[in-house]
Each structure stands twice: as C-alpha cells, then as structure tokens.
Amino acid sequence: MLASKLYAPTLRETPADADVISQQYMLRAGFIRKMANGLYTYLPLAWKSIRKIEAIVREEMERAGSQEIMMPIVQPAEIWQESGRWKVYGAEMIRLKDRHDREYCLGPTHEEMITTLVRNEVNSYRQLPLNLFQMQSKYRDERRPRYGLMRSREFIMKDAYSFDMDEEGLDASYKAMYDAYVRVFTRCGLYFKPVEADSGAIGGSNSHEFMALADAGEADVIHCKNCDYAANIEIGKPAVLKTAVAEPEGKLTLVDTPDAKTIDAVATMLDLPLERTIKAVVYNVDGTVVLAIVRGDHEVNEIALQHAMESTVEPEMASDEDLKRVGLTAGFISPVGLHQTDDFAIVVDETVMEMYNVCGGANKRDAHYININPKRDFDTKDMRIAPIRLITKDDRCPHCGGELELAKGIEVGQVFKLGTKYSEALHATFLNQSGRPSPLVMGCYGIGVSRTLAAAIEQSHDENGIIWPRAIAPFEAVVVPINAKDEQLMSMATTVYDALRKAGVDVLLDDRKERAGVKFKDADLIGYPIRLTISKTTAETNEVEVRIRKDGESFTCKLEDVADVVCDRLQAL
Numbered sequence: 001m002l003a004s005k006l007y008a009p010t011l012r013e014t015p016a017d018a019d020v021i022s023q024q025y026m027l028r029a030g031f032i033r034k035m036a037n038g039l040y041t042y043l044p045l046a047w048k049s050i051r052k053i054e055a056i057v058r059e060e061m062e063r064a065g066s067q068e069i070m071m072p073i074v075q076p077a078e079i080w081q082e083s084g085r086w087k088v089y090g091a092e093m094i095r096l097k098d099r100h101d102r103e104y105c106l107g108p109t110h111e112e113m114i115t116t117l118v119r120n121e122v123n124s125y126r127q128l129p130l131n132l133f134q135m136q137s138k139y140r141d142e143r144r145p146r147y148g149l150m151r152s153r154e155f156i157m158k159d160a161y162s163f164d165m166d167e168e169g170l171d172a173s174y175k176a177m178y179d180a181y182v183r184v185f186t187r188c189g190l191y192f193k194p195v196e197a198d199s200g201a202i203g204g205s206n207s208h209e210f211m212a213l214a215d216a217g218e219a220d221v222i223h224c225k226n227c228d229y230a231a232n233i234e235i236g237k238p239a240v241l242k243t244a245v246a247e248p249e250g251k252l253t254l255v256d257t258p259d260a261k262t263i264d265a266v267a268t269m270l271d272l273p274l275e276r277t278i279k280a281v282v283y284n285v286d287g288t289v290v291l292a293i294v295r296g297d298h299e300v301n302e303i304a305l306q307h308a309m310e311s312t313v314e315p316e317m318a319s320d321e322d323l324k325r326v327g328l329t330a331g332f333i334s335p336v337g338l339h340q341t342d343d344f345a346i347v348v349d350e351t352v353m354e355m356y357n358v359c360g361g362a363n364k365r366d367a368h369y370i371n372i373n374p375k376r377d378f379d380t381k382d383m384r385i386a387p388i389r390l391i392t393k394d395d396r397c398p399h400c401g402g403e404l405e406l407a408k409g410i411e412v413g414q415v416f417k418l419g420t421k422y423s424e425a426l427h428a429t430f431l432n433q434s435g436r437p438s439p440l441v442m443g444c445y446g447i448g449v450s451r452t453l454a455a456a457i458e459q460s461h462d463e464n465g466i467i468w469p470r471a472i473a474p475f476e477a478v479v480v481p482i483n484a485k486d487e488q489l490m491s492m493a494t495t496v497y498d499a500l501r502k503a504g505v506d507v508l509l510d511d512r513k514e515r516a517g518v519k520f521k522d523a524d525l526i527g528y529p530i531r532l533t534i535s536k537t538t539a540e541t542n543e544v545e546v547r548i549r550k551d552g553e554s555f556t557c558k559l560e561d562v563a564d565v566v567c568d569r570l571q572a573l
Contacts, residue, residue: 001475001509002508002509002511003508004511006045006508007030007044008044008045008526009030010028010029010522010525010526011028011030014027014028015027015028015034017034019146019147020148020150020216020458021216021457021458022148022149022150022453022454022455022457023147023148025461025527026046026148026149026457027148028465028525029045029466029525029527030526031045031046032046032149037153038142038145038152038154039152039153039154040148040154042450045474046453048474049468049472050449050453052473053188053449053453053472054158056472057135057447058135060180061158061160061180064176065131065176066132066160066162066177067132067133068134069132069133070136071113071114071134073106073107073137073139074096074104074105074106074107075110075112075113076103079113079116080105082112082426083111083112083115083422083425084425088313089108090314091141092108092142092143093108093140094108094139094140094141106139107138107139108138108140109138109159109446110161111161111444112422112426114132115423115426115428115440116426118130118132118161118428119427119440122428122440123431124431125430125431125432127430128164128430128440129163129165129173131161131162131176131177133159133161134158134160135156135157136157137154137157138156139153140153140155141153148454149450149451149453150410150451150458151218152450155450156450157448157449159445159446159447160177160444160445160446161442161444161445162174162443164440164442164443165430165438165441166441167441169441170417170441173443174415174417174443177415178208181194181210181415181447182194184413185210185212185412188452188456188471188472189460189470189471189472190212190452190456190469191212193213193230193407193409194210194230195208195221195230195231195232196231196232196235197209197234197414198232207415207417208414208415209409210412210413211230211409211410211412212412212452212455212456212459213408213409213410213459214408214409214410214455214458214459216458217407217409218408218410218411219232219233219410220232220233220390220406220407221406222391222393222404222406223405223407224399224403224404225402225403225404226397226403227402229397229399229400231391232409233390234303234304235303235304236390236391236395236398237387237398238351238389238390238392238395239396239398240354240387241351242351242354243355246356247356247357249371249373249376250357250371250373252336252369252370252371252372252377253369253370254362254368254369255270255370257368258366259366260368261330261331263277264296266359267296267359270368270370272359273297274295274296274297275297276355276357276358276359277296278352278355278358278359278360279293279294279296279360280292280293280333280334280360280361281294282323282328282330282333283305283315283316283317284316284318284319284322285306285315286313287343288309289323289325289345290344290345290347291328291333291335291344291345291346291347292305292349292388293334293335293348293360294388295349295351295355295389296359298349298389298390299390300388300389300390301389301390301391302315304387304388304389305386307386308347308386308388309345309384325343326343328363329363329364332361332362332367333360333361334360334362334369335360335374335378335379336360336361336362336363336369336372336377336378338363339379339382340383345383346382346383347388348378348385348386348388349385349387349388349389350385350386351389353375353378353380353385356373357370357371357373358370358371358372358373359372360372391404392404392406410454410455410458411451412448412451412452413445413446413447414446415443415444416443416444418443419441419442420439420442421442423439423440423442424439428440453472456468456472460550461527464524465525465526465527466525466527467527467550468527468528470529470573473506473528473529474528475508475528476505476506476507476529476530477506477507477508477528477529477530477532477570478507478510478523478526478532479496479500479508479509479510479534480493480516480519480523480531480532481511481533481534482516482533482534482536484511484512484513489535492544492559494509496562497509499562500562500566503564503567505566505567505570508528510522510523524549529549529570530546530547530548530569530570531546531547532562532566533545533547542559543557543559544556544557544558544562546562546565546569548569548573
C-alpha cells in the first residue's frame with residue numbers, strides 16, 4: 001500500500017469532545033470519524049485493525065469448535081415477548097415499527113434469536129453439543145455515549161452460544177470458550193484479567209468478564225495480591241465488619257445540622273469520622289422507592305441492591321418526585337422511625353447492623369441523630385438486611401484473606417452460563433437419551449471487537465501516539481524515504497518495500513511528497529510497530545535505519561538483510 005493512496009486524514013489538534021486517549025488518537029490518526037453522538041465511521045486504518053482482531057477471534061472460535069453464522073440485526077418483538085424480556089430489558093433497547101405497525105428492535109444481543117433458531121432445528125441429543133457464533137454490529141441506546149468506541153450506540157461484537165444436554169456439558173463448553181478468550185486477548189497483545197462478574201440483563205448463573213486493565217476503564221476490578229482471585233467490584237463479597245469492642249449504647253439524640261445535606265458535611269460539622277456515620281442513598285427499582293443504607297465511608301453496590309430487591313431491573317437514582325411520594329427529606333434520611341409500604345422499601349447493609357452509636361439523618365430538614373444503634377433503633381422486621389456495600393481495597397480477599405488491590409478495567413469480553421433460562425421460556429427442548437423432552441442447557445459468550453481496538457490503545461500509547469501490538473496493527477511496518485522526490489532514495493525504498501511484502505510483512509510505503517518531520521510524526525501517531533528510514537546517509541552505505549516504535553530502539557542494517565531483520569524483530573513484538 002502506498003501512503004499517497006491511503007485515506008487516513010490525520011489531525012494536528014485534538015477534538016475538544018474527545019474524552020479519552022483512544023478516542024483522541026483514533027480521531028487524530030485518521031482511524032475514525034464521529035457521525036453523531038455514539039456513532040462512528042471506521043476509516044481504512046481502523047478497519048484493517050478490526051479485520052485482524054476478527055481474524056484472531058475466528059481462528060480461536062473455530063479451534064474451540066464453534067461454527068460461524070449470521071443472524072438478522074432486526075429482531076421481531078414476539079420472541080422477546082415470549083422470553084419475557086421485551087418490557088424489562090430497559091431503555092437501552094432501540095425499538096421500531098414497520099409499515100404494518102409490527103414491533104421490532106435493533107439487536108442489543110441475540111439470545112432470543114439463536115434460541116428460536118435452534119429450537120426449530122435441534123430435536124435430539126445426537127445433535128449436541130452445538131456451538132454457533134457470529135460477528136456483527138449491535139445496537140444499544142446508551143444514556144451517555146462517551147469514550148469513543150468504548151461506549152457507543154453501535155458497536156461490533158462477536159457473540160457465541162453453546163447448547164448442551166446437561167450442566168456437565170455446559171461446564172465443558174464454558175471452559176472451552178473461557179480458554180479461547182484467554183488465547184484471543186493474549187494474541188491481541190492485551191494485558192487482561194478474567195474476573196468474576198454479574199450476569200446482568202443477560203441472566204444465568206456463573207459469569208466471568210475479561211478486563212483489559214487501563215486507567216480509562218469504567219469498571220472497577222478488585223484482585224488479590226496473593227492468589228488468583230479477581231472480581232468486578234460489583235460482585236466482590238465483602239465481609240461483615242464488626243466493631244472490635246461493643247460500646248455501651250448512648251441515648252438517641254437529635255442535633256441541628258443546618259444545610260449539611262451530605263454525610264461528609266455532617267461528619268465535618270459534628271467532628272465525626274465517616275466510619276461513625278451511616279449514609280442514605282435512595283433509588284427507584286422498577287417503580288419501588290428503595291432506601292439503601294451503608295456506612296458513611298462505604299458506597300452502595302447497585303448490583304447487590306438489585307439482587308436484594310429480587311428485581312430484573314437495574315436501580316436508578318430516585319427523582320425529587322419519588323422522594324416526595326414516600327415522604328423523604330433529601331439529605332436528612334435514615335431508617336429511624338420509617339416503615340416499608342407497598343411502594344417503599346428499606347435495605348440496610350449487614351455491616352451497618354453491627355455498628356454502635358452512629359450518626360444518621362433524622363428524617364426532618366436540618367437535623368440528624370447521634371447515638372443511633374441500628375439493632376435498637378431500626379424496625380428490623382420491616383426492612384431487608386443484605387450485603388449491599390461495595391468491597392474496598394481495605395477488605396481482605398474472600399478466598400485467602402490476602403491484601404486486595406483496586407484497578408480500572410475495560411470489559412472486552414464476557415462469558416455466561418445461561419442454563420435453561422431461555423430454552424425454558426422459549427420452549428427449546430430436545431429428546432434426551434431416555435426419549436424424554438429436556439430443555440437445552442445454554443451458554444453465551446461475547447467479545448467486544450471494536451472495544452478491543454480501543455482497549456489496546458488505552459494500554460499502549462505515549463505522548464506521540466499509538467503503540468500497536470504487532471498482531472492488530474493496521475500495518476506492521478512503514479518505509480519512509482526522507483525525500484520522495486529523490487529517485488535514488490525512492491528506488492531504494494521501493495526495493496525495501498518489495499522485499500518486505502515478499503517476506504509476508506504487512507507494510508506501507510510512505511511515498512508522500514511531505515517533509516521528513518511530517519512523515520515521522522504521522523508514523524508515531526498512527527503507531528506502526530517498525531519504521532524503516534532511507535536517507536542520503538544510509539543510502540551511501542547501502543543501509544536502512546530501523547526504529548522500533550515500542551521502545552524507541554534505533555539501529556541500521558544492510559539492505560540485503562532488511563527482510564530477515566524486520567521479520568525477526570516483528571516476531572519478538
């Protein structure tokens with residue numbers, strides 16, 4: 001490929017609305033262009049890298065025994081209604097109607113579609129196990145599309161689905177996909193951790209997320225320094241914290257706290273450590289106003305709260321109207337004196353119930369209580385007590401008791417054990433070895449292809465641009481003649497280019513009539529793993545300057561050796 005023919009419009013300035021490094025560099029390096037909020041066009045460089053990621057995914061899926069298919073993006077509402085997810089999936093689903101007023105959605109996921117397909121074709125245990133996958137665009141109406149390709153409304157995803165006779169078969173399929181994912185992300189050059197995860201709207205039992213660790217990650221990952229325990233912070237299981245020595249109960253006392261609407265402000269006003277306070281956070285969970293109570297220095301785990309409420313709908317922050325409807329005073333709330341109703345629930349973290357003489361809201365403006373003793377002052381028969389706080393690095397590993405570390409992660413893949421959730425709802429059965437109908441036992445396995453592209457950049461870059469892992473770089477090498485108008489240099493550059501192509505290197509020849517400085521800056525910005533420079537100086541000795549993008553190493557080699565040298569160095573990247 002000649003750079004003069006490549007459509008890669010680079011930018012010298014960073015767009016003002018670009019939030020994270022991957023978005024900034026992909027825009028500046030001519031990989032993507034924003035068409036609308038959460039919608040992007042992939043330009044040739046990005047598409048080449050996407051295709052390389054897809055090729056790795058295909059190879060590993062087929063190695064694991066999965067077969068590729070392609071299902072419709074537009075899905076009929078009927079199959080979602082049959083599964084029970086049409087009304088509960090949420091606002092992220094993009095719904096539409098055709099000219100006959102029939103309802104459809106743009107596929108955010110394909111569990112219903114694949115189950116409907118297989119139930120009509122697979123009717124005997126002899127046809128199992130079966131594993132099918134596809135790669136296509138998915139659509140979700142994100143509330144806040146941001147971070148470029150990491151959270152967009154349209155994204156490229158590989159989704160696979162396994163069908164087995166029983167749980168033992170599912171375990172085998174799950175392990176095969178898990179191992180395949182380890183190989184995929186290793187080959188893509190990512191630093192990642194598989195972590196225990198919640199199944200979310202997909203449902204099912206066991207689940208693992210594959211997290212590419214990066215500062216720009218939206219997910220919080222907790223992992224142990226001593227063992228292999230790692231989990232999304234949302235499903236980390238913190239222990240119940242108990243006060244070392246039980247204190248004598250103080251008298252419940254009302255104190256004035258004018259304008260102190262946050263627990264931090266209250267603690268400062270009353271000169272209390274946060275761990276001697278309780279914090280109230282109010283949510284709306286499927287129409288029910290839910291008061292969640294945690295220790296003042298802890299945060300509510302919304303996934304755990306959802307589980308405590310036994311809801312399929314994710315919690316949302318309560319509105320002013322919600323609070324008014326159940327008579328709560330924002331900023332001054334505690335469970336003291338409150339009772340549950342049909343549309344109001346109280347959930348208290350287990351650790352709170354072990355606290356003594358703490359401070360919390362008095363359920364009236366500008367007032368708090370001190371010396372709240374939950375076991376004495378809460379109506380425990382009229383509330384739910386559950387582990388609803390987020391685990392912290394100050395907790396201990398639930399597996400070995402070791403120290404924990406927090407990290408940010410970008411979710412690039414997730415595997416689920418669905419069990420019979422969809423097969424039972426959609427009546428997808430097979431005749432078992434006894435000749436009796438049994439529901440298919442399913443697994444689901446997703447990889448964010450476009451998100452993997454962004455994650456690689458977030459992990460590997462410097463102040464000059466992208467540093468691509470060799471396997472997914474749009475080009476593995478670029479040949480740069482200092483002066484493209486010089487016939488001798490261009491002839492030598494063409495010789496190098498042809499030799500590398502013959503050796504199987506994916507190489508670009510920068511034949512543009514630009515200054516050398518412009519070419520070098522573009523090469524660093526785009527992130528080619530190896531840059532080969534031909535100058536007057538190197539030409540005189542029949543040599544080529546080789547520069548490794550990853551570590552900046554620079555050396556020369558003879559023209560006749562350039563293909564072998566480049567291949568050897570690429571192998572090491």
